[in-house]
Amino acid sequence: MDEENQRSVPVLPWMRHPLDVTRCEQLSLRRVPFLDCRLKSALENMKISKLFPVQVALWQETIGPGNFERDLCINSPTGSGKTLAYALPIVRKLLPTSTVKCLRALVVVPTRDLALQVKQVFDAIALPLGLRVGLAVGQSSVADEISSLVYLPGEEEGVDPGFLSPFWFQSKVDILVATPGRLVDHVNLSRGFTLKHLHYLVVDEADRLLREDYQSWLPTVLKSTQSSNNDDGGGGGDDVFQLGFPYSPWSRRSCGVERGSNPHSRLAKVVLSATLTRDPGRLVQLNLRHPLFLSAGKMRYRLPENLESFKLICERKVKPLYLVALLKSLGEEKCIVFTRSVDSTHRLCKLLNCFGDLQIDIKEYSGRQHQRVRSKTLNEFRKGQFQVLVSSDEMTRGMDVEGVRNVINYDVPKYIKTYVHRAGRTARAGQTGRCFTLMSNDEVGRFKRLMKKAEASACLEHNVPSHLIEELHSTYQLALSKLKEIILESRRKPKDKSCQ
Numbered sequence: 001m002d003e004e005n006q007r008s009v010p011v012l013p014w015m016r017h018p019l020d021v022t023r024c025e026q027l028s029l030r031r032v033p034f035l036d037c038r039l040k041s042a043l044e045n046m047k048i049s050k051l052f053p054v055q056v057a058l059w060q061e062t063i064g065p066g067n068f069e070r071d072l073c074i075n076s077p078t079g080s081g082k083t084l085a086y087a088l089p090i091v092r093k094l095l096p097t098s099t100v101k102c103l104r105a106l107v108v109v110p111t112r113d114l115a116l117q118v119k120q121v122f123d124a125i126a127l128p129l130g131l132r133v134g135l136a137v138g139q140s141s142v143a144d145e146i147s148s149l150v151y152l153p154g155e156e157e158g159v160d161p162g163f164l165s166p167f168w169f170q171s172k173v174d175i176l177v178a179t180p181g182r183l184v185d186h187v188n189l190s191r192g193f194t195l196k197h198l199h200y201l202v203v204d205e206a207d208r209l210l211r212e213d214y215q216s217w218l219p220t221v222l223k224s225t226q227s228s229n230n231d232d233g234g235g236g237g238d239d240v241f242q243l244g245f246p247y248s249p250w251s252r253r254s255c256g257v258e259r260g261s262n263p264h265s266r267l268a269k270v271v272l273s274a275t276l277t278r279d280p281g282r283l284v285q286l287n288l289r290h291p292l293f294l295s296a297g298k299m300r301y302r303l304p305e306n307l308e309s310f311k312l313i314c315e316r317k318v319k320p321l322y323l324v325a326l327l328k329s330l331g332e333e334k335c336i337v338f339t340r341s342v343d344s345t346h347r348l349c350k351l352l353n354c355f356g357d358l359q360i361d362i363k364e365y366s367g368r369q370h371q372r373v374r375s376k377t378l379n380e381f382r383k384g385q386f387q388v389l390v391s392s393d394e395m396t397r398g399m400d401v402e403g404v405r406n407v408i409n410y411d412v413p414k415y416i417k418t419y420v421h422r423a424g425r426t427a428r429a430g431q432t433g434r435c436f437t438l439m440s441n442d443e444v445g446r447f448k449r450l451m452k453k454a455e456a457s458a459c460l461e462h463n464v465p466s467h468l469i470e471e472l473h474s475t476y477q478l479a480l481s482k483l484k485e486i487i488l489e490s491r492r493k494p495k496d497k498s499c500q
C-alpha cells in the first residue's frame with residue numbers, strides 16, 4: 001500500500017519536531033561564514049548572489065556548529081535549491097584536496113538525466129577547486145565507465161609515481177554521482193572501484209530510492225563503505241567548527257547530542273526529498289546516526305511559494321480539445337503536460353501532433369523511449385527548441401528546466417506527492433509558475449481532498465476562452481480521425497519505430 005494511504009504510520013521520534021527551514025533567512029554570499037573565496041567566485045559565475053534558506057540551514061549543520069555530526073534528513077519544497085544545499089558543504093569539506101585522490105563523496109539519484117543535472121552543479125563548484133566529479137549512470141559500458149573513474153594498473157598519466165604498483169588502483173574522482181543500478185554494478189564487478197574512503201553519502205529523491213523496487217542498492221553500498229567508519233577522516237573543516245557560526249535561527253544545543261572529537265570518523269549521510277518518506281520501515285535501512293530532521297513549514301507537503309494552482313473543468317471526451325485551447329491561450333510559454341502513464345503520454349502526443357497547424361511544437365518524454373532519445377529531447381527542451389513537453393511521471397523527479405512557466409496535469413494525479421513533484425517543475429528558485437489540472441465534474445471532490453493535504457494549495461477555477469474551443473472544434477474531430485488512421489496503420493506494421 002502507498003505510504004500516503006496508510007492510516008497510521010508511526011512517526012519516528014526524531015521526526016516529530018523538525019527544525020523549520022523557513023525560519024532561516026536568505027544570506028548574501030559575502031555574509032556566509034567560511035565560504036572559500038574560490039567557492040564564492042564559482043557561485044558568482046553561476047549567477048548566484050545569496051544562499052536560499054535550505055542552503056543556509058544545511059551550511060549551518062555541516063560547516064557551521066553542526067559540523068556534519070548528525071545525519072541530516074531534509075524535506076524541502078521542489079525548486080528550493082536542495083542540490084546546491086548539499087553540494088556546497090560537501091565540496092567545502094573536501095578541501096583541501098589531498099595528493100592521493102580517492103572517492104570521498106557519493107550522490108545517488110534515481111534517473112540518469114537527474115544524475116547529469118546534479119553533476120553539472122558539482123562540476124560548476126568543484127572543478128575550480130581542483131576536485132573531480134564522476135558519473136556512474138550506465139551511459140556507456142561498465143568497462144568504459146570504470147576507466148573514467150579509476151586509474152587502472154599501468155595507466156600512469158596523472159598518477160603520483162610514488163604510488164604506482166601493478167596491484168594498485170587510484171580513483172580519478174573525488175565525488176561520484178550515480179544511479180543505483182550502475183553503482184551496484186561497479187561495487188560488484190569493477191576492479192579498483194571502492195567506497196571504502198567514502199565520507200559523505202547523499203540520497204537525493206530519497207522516498208523514491210527507498211521504494212521496494214530500488215532497495216537492494218542500499219545494503220550493498222552501506223556494506224562496502226563499512227571500513228570507512230574507522231577511518232581517521234581528513235575531510236578538513238574542524239577549524240570552522242571551533243570558530244563558531246553566527247547565524248543560528250534555532251537553538252540546536254537543545255538537541256542533546258554530544259559532539260565526537262572527529263566528526264569525519266564515520267560516513268555522514270544526507271537524505272533529501274520534497275516529499276520525504278516518514279515510514280520508519282524505509283528510513284531504518286539508512287542506518288542513520290542521531291538524525292536531524294529539517295523541514296519547510298508545518299505540513300508534510302508544501303508547494304512552492306510562487307506557484308498558482310488552477311482547475312479546469314471539462315467533459316472527459318473533450319479533454320484534448322480543452323488542452324489544446326489552454327496551450328493556445330498560454331501563447332509561447334514553455335509547458336510540461338503530465339499524463340498518468342507512458343501509453344497515454346504517447347497517445348496524447350500523437351493526437352496533439354495530428355492537430356495540423358497548431359503552431360506549437362510538442363514532443364514526448366517518457367520511460368517508453370530509449371534513454372538516448374529522452375536525453376536529446378530534454379536538451380532540446382532546455383534550449384527552447386520546442387515549447388511543450390508531454391511527459392509521464394516517473395522521469396521528471398528533480399528535473400530543472402529554466403523557463404517552464406506552466407505545468408498541466410492532463411490527468412488528476414492519484415496522490416498529493418505526485419501533484420507536488422509535477423507542479424514543482426515550475427515556480428522554481430522563487431520564480432512564478434502555474435499548475436493547471438484538467439478534470440471532469442465528478443473528479444472535483446477527490447481533487448479538493450487531495451489538495452487539502454498540502455500547504456499553500458489554494459486552487460481557483462480557470463476557464464479557457466470559449467471562442468478558442470469553438471474555433472478548434474472541427475480541427476479536433478479531424479485530429480481524432482487522423483489518429484485513428486495512424487493507429488490502424490501502426491497495427492499493420494510489425495513494430496512502431498517512433499520510440500527508437
Ligand SMILES: Nc1ncnc2c1ncn2[C@@H]1O[C@H](COP(=O)(O)OP(=O)(O)OP(=O)(O)O)[C@@H](O)[C@H]1O
Nearest residue numbers: 048050051052078079080081082083274398400429
Ligand atoms: N542560491 C540560489 N540562487 C539562485 N538560484 C538558485 C540558488 N540555488 C539554487 N538555485 C537554482 O534553483 C533551481 C532549483 O534548484 P534545485 O534543482 O537544486 O531544486 P530542488 O530543491 O532540488 O528541487 P526538486 O525537489 O524539484 O529536485 C536551479 O535552477 C538552481 O540553479
